[in-house]
Amino acid sequence: MIRKKDASTGFTKRNKLLSIGLVLLLLLLQSSCWDKVEVEQLAIVMAIAVDKGENGLVRTTVQVINPKGIAGGTGKNMAGGGGGGQNQAYRNISDHGRTIFEAVRGMQSNIPRELYFSHNQVVIISEELAREGVAKLMDFFDRNPQIRRNNWLLISKRDASQYEIINAPNPLEIVPAQRIVGIIKEKERSTAYAINQLGDFLELLSCRGVDAYTAGIGLSPNMAVAESDQNKNTGSAGESLREDVNVTQTAVFRDDRLVGWLNERESRGLLWIKGRMSNASVTVEYDQKHGNVSVEALQGKGKIKPVVTREGQIIMNIDVKVKGSVSEVDTFIDLSKPENLSRVEKKLAQEIKEDIRLALEKVQREYKADVFGFGENLYRHYPGYWHQVANRWGEIYPEIEVVINVKAEIPRTGLVSKPIEMAK
């Protein structure tokens, strides 16, 4: 065949291919692969804890896992659990710095691998720091491309040292960070705290008309351990511990400062309004004579609707719709009768209303923090009016009248409609 010359370049086809091949070969001489890191060269960080250090410095602790300690490597030299020695599943490293980044880079002189944050799951900030304001800390987490926005943000209680929290050994999940994440995964069943992911928290911080909140973490005595055992806390595998990590309560922020805590019940109130309830357990007293009914709230929807009256008064309507099923009844109540069931529904609605009222009391009147997003809702419904009051929002907010409407419905009563009646 006749070899055609390409009019534009004057190369024959073969020459063209050859030159492409040569150019590709040149690639091998380039010092490419600049960001190549083998997996085993990474120190995978699972948790970051930030605390107040000495002399105004920030003390940062990271929890790094040892893959061999977890997966067991070849499986031959695996030691049990989080025990000491070479094969400990994790290691905590701590350093001081004026910024978090400075501290992290400072740690690099202690650890032979690149600290790698992409798989970080938990960020813990101490209460002390949080009360001084978290905005300056958040910048590190916001800016760093390795930090994911789905990290869970927790505030450690004043009385618990962070080191203890992220070092609390436990037999179930080998790495404490994984354990904390495991607890948070079951948050729907616990309802004792309202938690936010880093991304959501940052959004709440940057939004006007809404304040941030997130869950707290602390240590609590393990009631499953006998009194006589209480001196031990060696942490070897299979042993129950004196103190357990406990994710509970909700930290409430005003602007970027922590202003106070909501207890379990108030946290539930917050969750009702936010509509983040599912699988929650609510126990109501049926009446004086009978006992209690536990209801599993399967679906909770919360809605805030502001109304501005002609006089300029703001009224917030909070509508909560709950669907649930009866999980436990501790005395004889025939729930197949509609009037009995509607009584439970009514009681449930009352209970929820009370939850919300307590939460409001604390947040609105005491902390004056707008975690419910009243301001944001007002802006959505009355943008013009919001602009008028935005500057005075801090004064107006605690005085806003709130109307709470709860609609509870129990379509299911579990497998039995009548509890067992004792033979007389």
Next chain:
Amino acid sequence: MSNKTILKKLLGFIPKMKRPVASKKPSAIPDDPVEHIFNAGELEKMEVDGRLDVNIDVLRAVMAGNSDFVLREFSIGSDVRAAVAFIDGMVATAEVHKNILQPLMTNTQKSDCGFGGTFSFQHIQDSLLTIADVRVVDDYKQIFGGILYGDALVLVDGHKKGLLVSVKGFSTRNISEPITEGLVRGSREGFTESLRQNTAMVRRRLQTPNLILENLTIGRISNTKVTIGYVRGLVNPGLLKEVKQRLSRIEIDGVMESGYIEELIEDNPYSPFPQIHHTERPDRVAEALMAGRVAIFTDNTPFVLIVPGEFLSFLQTPEDYYERYFLASFVRLIRYIALAASLLLPSFYIAIVTYHQEMIPTPLLVSVAASREGVPFPALVEAFLMEFTFEALREAGLRLPRPVGQAISIVGALVVGEAAVSAGIVSSLMVIIVAVTGIASFVNPAFNMAITMRVLRFPMMLLAGSLGLFGVMAGILAILVHMCSLRSFGVPYLAPITPYHKEGMKDVLIRAPWWAQQHRPEEISKDNPYRMTPAQKPSPQKNKTGDRGDEKVNQQRGRPFRTAWQEERKKKMEFEDYGQDHRGGDRGKSADEQNEEQNKGDKKKRRQHRVHKKK
């Protein structure tokens, strides 16, 4: 088709010379016949002489030095001299005895024919030789073409022609199960090395006079018989012309396997992708012929070429059509996944492990990191090491004698699977990746396509190791762009995905049931789109509602069995009709003109078809 035309074709590439009229006797026999090289042109010029002695001299001279050449002189009747010549081993000697020598030597004694120099040559041909295939030849090219392919030559003194008697008797392998294309359900016959046996197997499957098997000879030394098979009326004449033209271009010493031909006629010789299909299965060839493709049979090899070969046809097996469509579709899905895995799995692993650790779930990352702990090589080198070992093992197992081959697999399993991991040279995860990739590449039904994927895997791994997922994506794009630019005998390589054909897609990701696949592959048989009459989906009789019910019942009730457009299509598909009328006179035109006309006709047809559908 007579052998004469075969022979004419066989040496068609040599410019025909004017035969010198005067030269009645053969051109001078060279002094040293052993040293002289007789080429086909020379042989063609040499004509059979009237004197037997001269002919015998020529035969002896041409075949000088050949130990397997047998030439027997004898007499017919009492005084007519004759000779029979053949190649020992190529003919059935018993046939020569019984059907040539016996009738000529013994029966003529009693015959009352007037022998003695004036007897009829025709008589020998018509009455004495009891063999079906007898041809009269008059030049040496034909003679040697015949005896070298197992014919016996009968020469009679005083006649300027000879008789080629077909008494082929060389031994061939029996028909056995195809080794490279086994299946669970379907014909167990595979092609053999015998060309005739192979064409007969296809003929048995397509019993129509419209199955045309044309002969060619390729190879200056080997003179290999090559047969082009197609169904007249179904095949695109442009395609057929192209195939013939490309085949006639081949000038080579010999063709030992259809692979020679494949490389000499394919569209893009630089592409790693195979563009011509080869198969050992007659049913597959028959199916392809019914789709309007062209088959190229080559003598002495069980592999038959099918053109055009598009990418997707390499991922299909005959069994896809024999099993019910549920299973076939499922298997096809697995095949596509395996194809992707065999090409991309190691490169994805390398890219993620060295660049994109954030992309895998934490527990997986932990186990990957744990298994790589202490491995001295980067993932890329590790992967290359393992892939190389695997490929070497595969090749070693393939070539070694069978008893030793087992030892290889033991060594491979121990070395690769166990020792390398426990020695800490490779990670156990890499062993899994390589093993899965290996399995995936064996899922591919076409060996040549599997090899392509296997070879492309290595540049992909390099890209992954140097540029991460970006490199992998760039590689995939480059491969796709290349595939889009490929054509096999004018058919786009990625048809019917791109260019998109709705009907063709029924045979791509899934294999639609037969009653839903009424169209032949559109790119190949444009003019004969339908392979079956419509409305054949099995359903219970719906006598009361009419349309889809039993034909008889509907006729009684005065309702049509098919709708108007279905009826029309059925009429179109009558046997005679697929020998396309409107194209009959176009064969003389250039391919471009033809294509243009076809396209016009095609569009018109499609439009009509659509209108019918709307009704």
